[in-house]
Amino acid sequence: MIGITIDRNHSGEIQSFEISGHAFFADRGKDIVCAGASAVSVGAINAVHAITGVTPMIEQGDGFLRCVIPDHLSADIHEKIQILLEGMVVSLRTIEEEYGTHIKITFKKQEVE
Template identity: 35%
Template sequence: MIKVDFYYNSEFKIKGFELRGHANYEEFGYDIVCASVTSNSIAVINSLENLQKVNFEKVLANEGHILCKVADEDLEKSQLLLEHLKLALVEISREYPKNIKIFEK
C-alpha cells in the first residue's frame, strides 16, 4: 500500500507531502496505481520548481519514497499545485482504496 502524508503549517496551508511504499496492485512495470501516483507527484515537484520557481526545504525521490517540503517563503505560490496533487491522489484512492491511503498532518 502507498501511504501518503500531506503536511500543513499552522495556517492550514499545505507545506508538502510524503509517499511511502508500493501499491502492489499489479507486478512491477504494470502497476497503474503506482505509476499514476508517482507520475502525478513528480510532475507537481517539477512544476513547483520549474514553473513556480519555489524553493524547497527538502526534496527526494527514491525507490518507494518521495518527499517534498516547500520553503516557508514560497508556500503561497505553491498551494494551487499542492491542492491539485491532493485532489488527484484522493481520486485515485477512491478508485483503489486497498492500494493507497491518505493522511493529513
C-alpha cells in the first residue's frame, strides 16, 4: 500500500508531505495507482519550482518521496505554494476514493510551534 502523510502547521497550511510504499495494484510498469500518485506528487513539486522559483527540500528513494517547504517565504510565494499543494491533495484524494485499498492518506496537524 502507498502511504501518504500530509503535515500541516497549526494554521492548517501544508509544511511537508511524505509518500512511501508500493500500491501493488498491478505489475511494475502497469500500476496505474503508483503512476498516478507519482505523477501528481512530482508534478506538484515541479509546479512549485516552475511557478515560484522555490526549490523544496526533497528526499527520495525506491518507493519513497519526502518534500519539505522552506520557512520564511514571502506571503505571496507561500500562498501560491499552498494552492499548488492543496491541488495535489485534491488529486491524491481522488485516487484514494477510487483505489482506497492501495493508497491511504493521513493528515497530521502540528498543535504547537
